[in-house]
Amino acid sequence: VQLQAYGGGLVQAGGSLRLSCAASGRTFRSYAVGWFRQAPGKEREFVAADSRRSGTTIYADSVKGRFTISRDNAENTVNLQMNRLKPDDTAIYYCAASYSIIVSNYKNLNRYEYWGQGTEVTVSS
Numbered sequence: 001v002q003l004q005a006y007g008g009g010l011v012q013a014g015g016s017l018r019l020s021c022a023a024s025g026r027t028f029r030s031y032a033v034g035w036f037r038q039a040p041g042k043e044r045e046f047v048a049a050d051s052r053r054s055g056t057t058i059y060a061d062s063v064k065g066r067f068t069i070s071r072d073n074a075e076n077t078v079n080l081q082m083n084r085l086k087p088d089d090t091a092i093y094y095c096a097a098s099y100s101i102i103v104s105n106y107k108n109l110n111r112y113e114y115w116g117q118g119t120e121v122t123v124s125s
Contacts, residue, residue, distance in 0.1 A: 001026045001114045005095045008119035011085055015123075019080040021095030021116055028071070032101045033078040035069065036109055037091035037121075044094070048080060049106040056103050062088070085123045092118040 007019040021033060032051035038044040048069040050057045057069060068081045078095065096112035105111040 001028075001031065001097055003095055003097060003114055003116035005093060005116035005119040008093060008121045010122045010124065013085060013087055013123055013125050015085050016081070016083045017085065017121060019082065019093055019095075019119060019121070021078045021080075021097075023076050023078075023097065027073075028076045028078060028097070029073055031097040031099050031114075032106065033069075033071075034096045034098075034106060034109075034112055035080050035093060036096060037089075037093045038118075039088075039091040042091075044109055046107040046109065047093070050078065051101075051103070051106075054103050056106070058103075058106055060107075082121070085121075087123045087125045090121060090123045092120050094118045 002024045004022045034049035035047040048059045050069045066084045095116045097114040098112045101111045
């Protein structure tokens with residue numbers, strides 16, 4: 001599976017962006033997909049994950065209520081709608097996928113086999 005994340009950009013605090021993760025090579029439907037982000041000087045951290053197979057969607061506490069992960073099976077993409085953005089959301093955002101990951105590992109970036117190249121999000125204050 002090849003992944004490509006896109007949709008990043010510069011936005012003012014309080015604004016919105018929608019990131020997308022497009023898959024090629026395999027249908028996305030049976031894969032768990034996670035979004036992670038890495039701010040300058042910080043470690044990569046979990047943002048959100050979704051799996052249709054397990055029927056589970058989870059979010060990091062820092063984005064709960066502001067970010068929504070969704071799927072477009074027709075387009076073979078997974079989207080991350082980000083609302084009420086804050087300067088602390090500034091980071092490079094990565095999507096990742098795994099066929100075999102279990103729910104308890106969704107937040108563990110080392111459990112994902114496939115990664116996109118990242119898309120940069122900058123939130124100005």
